[in-house]
Amino acid sequence: MSNTDNTIVHIDGISKSFGKTVALQKLDMKINAGEFVTFLGPSGCGKSTTLRILGGFERPDGGRVLLSGKDVTHLPPNKRKVNMVFQDYALFPHMTVMRNVSFGLELKRMTKDQIAARVDELLSFLELDAFRDRFPDQLSGGQRQRVALARALAPDPELLLLDEPLGALDARLRAQVQVELKDIQRRTGKTFFFVTHDQDEALTMSDRIVVMNQGRVEQDGTPEDLYLRPKSRFVAEFIGDTNLISGEVKHAKDGKVDIDWFGMNVQGRSFDYTPRTGELVTAALRLEKVGFYDKKPETGNAVQGKIVNRVFKGSRTAVDVRVGDVNTAILKAYVDGDVPDDVWLGWDSANMAVLQD
Amino acid sequence: MTRNTRILMSIVYWAFVVYLFVPLLLMVLMGFKDSNFIGFPIKSWTLDWYIGVFKDSEVVSVFLYSTVIAVTSTLISLTIGTWISVLLAGRSFFGRIIIFGLTILPAVIPGIISAISFRIFANLLGIQTGMFAIIWAHAVHNVPFVVLVVMARLATLPKSHTEAAMDLGADKIVSFFRVTLPYLKPALIGAGVFCMLLSFDDFVRSFFLGGYKPTLPVLIFSKLRSGMSPEINAIATVVLVMTAVMGIWAERSMRRMGKGT
Known part of the structure; x- marks a missing residue:
């Protein structure tokens, strides 16, 4: 060769x-x-x-x-x-x-x-x-x-x-x-x-x-x-700390994928492939990509929630946030400093990768 | 442990020490007695018996003869024993356990049986009794001890060491001589000293396979038949000192080298 x-x-x-x-x-x-x-x-x-x-x-x-x-x-x-x-x-x-x-x-x-x-x-x-x-x-x-x-x-x-x-x-x-x-x-x-x-x-x-x-x-x-x-x-879970968000695809076009996540509409990105509408997919969202806001943010994705657990880790605090209408979903995130229990969470759809399997 | 059992234990221990060393002490003492007969009281002391040992050309030549046999048979045992150990320690193969069993067998066969069988075998092959036959018998008898000691050491050699040698460009032979063998050094010294002492000490095989010239134990035995005299004590003391020194040296150097590896 x-x-x-x-x-x-x-x-x-x-x-x-x-x-x-x-x-x-x-x-x-x-x-x-x-x-x-x-x-x-x-x-x-x-x-x-x-x-x-x-x-x-x-x-x-x-x-x-x-x-x-x-x-x-x-x-x-x-x-x-x-x-x-x-x-x-x-x-x-x-x-x-x-x-x-x-x-x-x-x-x-x-x-x-x-x-x-x-x-x-x-x-x-x-x-x-x-x-x-x-x-x-x-x-x-x-x-x-x-x-x-x-x-x-x-x-x-x-x-x-x-x-x-x-x-x-x-x-x-x-x-x-x-x-x-x-x-x-x-x-x-x-x-x-x-x-x-x-x-x-x-x-x-x-x-x-x-x-x-x-x-x-x-x-x-x-x-x-x-x-x-x-x-x-496997990769999402093996590397770093991540939220896995599973739901049905409502709409997918040009790498943008709308997912129904416990009734919430969230958008992620798919790379090198496009899922079918109606397909059940999982998306990975890194903990530190989730931002905290006191009112609904202008980010691609925004959900309202309540902090139910805080673990102090020195430079930051790991929190569990209950989100969604029926409080069924949990989103993990990192937060620095003081944040009230009732919060808005927001993240960019580019930071949420739809997994191929 | 209660106080009483501890006291009892130490009494038993010291009784054992006395039992072990008093005979040796008596033997050494009698070598200095200025008389032809062994026994108390010792009225006057002399070094004549020791001087006699070193002046007696027969004793000196027999001593050298035994040393040559011990050294040669040990070198043969070490070579064959290491060879077998490396073979057995490598990847498993059919008959490995059988080879191991056969290798260890000479160590457990009663001396008299092995001596007789060596003698018969030597006769069949037309091997003359004498130095060659004794060396051969000692070497065979000592191989199992080498194999046991070397295999134990070999089991602790990380596989990565020989792999590293290969990785750096060594073939199997270079890797053996430059990495495996130095690692085995403490085991080889220990096994070697043990083999030499076994050979030096052996009576039965040397007696059955010996020619006209006796080894040291055989000479002492023949001298005993013509009556005990302090000369035998002097010979025995010289041997005792030399073997004890060798044993202690081997033990110390094994321990020193065994560290750090």
Whole structure:
């Protein structure tokens, strides 16, 4: 295949089963050079299997994997220009930081000087100079994670695989490392293939997120796409906090969909498809997209309601609002500061995405 | 636990310690007695018996002979034992449990039975009794201990370590020598010292398979038949000190290396 486009990895219809469990069903995917792609999904969704197939640790039952246009489906891990940061880092306990990082280089027929230069470069790049003679058990979690990254980057791979490498870090450090990792990816220009079940990580770092569920791709898009325009109930619920609004379609045209929601008329947007009139659909509305007003607002959607529950969350308060004529529906929202119990809620119809399933 | 049971427990413990160490202490003491006969009272002390041990060229050469047998058989056991462990620890295959059972069998067969069977087998194959036959018997007998210790250690090696080595460009062999083997080091030292002590200590197999030249336990046995003398105590004390030092060293270095991994 031609490589005139920017594709570095081409996953061509790979399938994989473990016994009776189907891990991947005919997955097709192209990854561009320099992209930070995150495979996101719950455990057992096939994201780790994809990673292990790219790394060469598993063979797919069917399909091909092309790396820079070359079929690598049946190449073992040591014959691929792909390196991996393992979930437990898998640092060699009997080797110092320096020896760990140089491991991959020593197997590449490089001269001693070349190896030393490359190791120095990486250690200073990842701010590990001070730890070069330490053993892994003398390092903190964050330092270990950086050593694992340095070791994987050392042989200059075409693709870097990261298998939930932040799972072992505490929450505060994780937030910091997310920013660092994205920065490292930008500065090296490497293609990162990141696997996680943590939506926060995915949204923070990725150029592109692939949401996986039961061996299939649920949605593939930018973080904004996934967050604001989820295509399925699964994506809407997996990423962020969301209201799911179900009702019958009264009218749908040009992506604008009028829905009858417990007798209230609300409007949402559909993307890449138009539902039929009379069809039962669900729309996703992010909690923070709901605004509070003391009188009927001029927004696309407006409903009157009464706050029935408040949960203080520090910077904001999560509230449950009973809405509708018969008070049957509940809308969740965030509010800052004081709001009376009787309120008008309003939101833009562009912020309410009609789901395809 | 009540106070009384605790006191009772410590009495039992100290009684056990006395029972264990008094014979050893007596043996060491008698090696310093300036007399041809073992027994109290000790009227005068001497180092002559010890000097005699190091001057007696037969004792020294037998000691070296036993050491060579111990070291060689241990190296063979470690190699074969590690090999089998890696094989058994890998993916499961048909007959794995049978191979494991057969590997462990030599450890539980009574010494006399295994010695006789080795002797018969050696005769059938036309193997001469002597050093080679003893090394062979010791090596076979010690493999199970290596396998048990190494397999236990191997079970704690995260799969990701060897995968990381492969990922960084190592083939299976490089990955074994550079990642798996260093990880096994504490287990190999422990198993190795244990094998050496077993070999050094073995009487039955060495007796049945030995040629003209005796191993140390066989020599001591033959000296005993011509009557107890403090010379035997001196030989035994030297062996005791050396094996104790080796055992303690092995235990310490295993513990030190076992940390941090």
